[in-house]
Amino acid sequence: MSLFAIADLHLSLGGSKPMNIFKGWENHTERLRENWNKAVGAEDTVVIAGDISWGKNLENALPDLEFINSELSGKKIILKGNHDYWWTSLSKLNALKLENISFLHRNAFLVDNIAVCGTRGWFNEEDEKHCEKLQKREELRLEASVKHAAETGVEPVAFLHYPPIYGGFENYNFIDVLQRYGVKRCYYGHLHGSAHKNAASGIRYGIDFTLISADFVGFTPVRI
16 A cells, blocks of 8 residues: 655536646646556555645536546545635535545544645735735644644654745745654645746755645656
């Protein structure tokens, strides 16, 4: 049993949001399915680090979730991205009873010798007062999740949607949470195209950062 990760599937099976207008995203759903099922086995688990579906609500997103549940191999652990407008309460998501999907939200999941933890994170792209409120909320969610992971006694590995480090931007609050709970590996998405060149890669502040956006990893889940 192995653990894999990928972010930014940007599926739109229940809508009409085309991704082929972006370079490198032609037929990305079909490419994703083929590459995923070659790499991932039925007993494996894949963390999907946000921006899963373009659906504006849960009804619109359901075809994408059903595609992930039934047409992509293995178990999946999903966390929220900035474009996942369909994401609702954890109780409503669990009520969908998608047998191969679990939702990461203030909790953690034990996968072999790794404790999977994480949250969406935050990136200061809006007005300062608005950002401060949302960032604090995400900090608390990250800490709750990482704390659950640390309590398992195995290695906590963090997954975020937003990059905690990007170019000259460093979100010290998130980095502090990871350091305090002994997280040594952090995987993140959100960055596409030309933004890849400013992605943090390698060890910073004692943490190994890795970008796993779908277009960056060739629409193939990365083995952790």
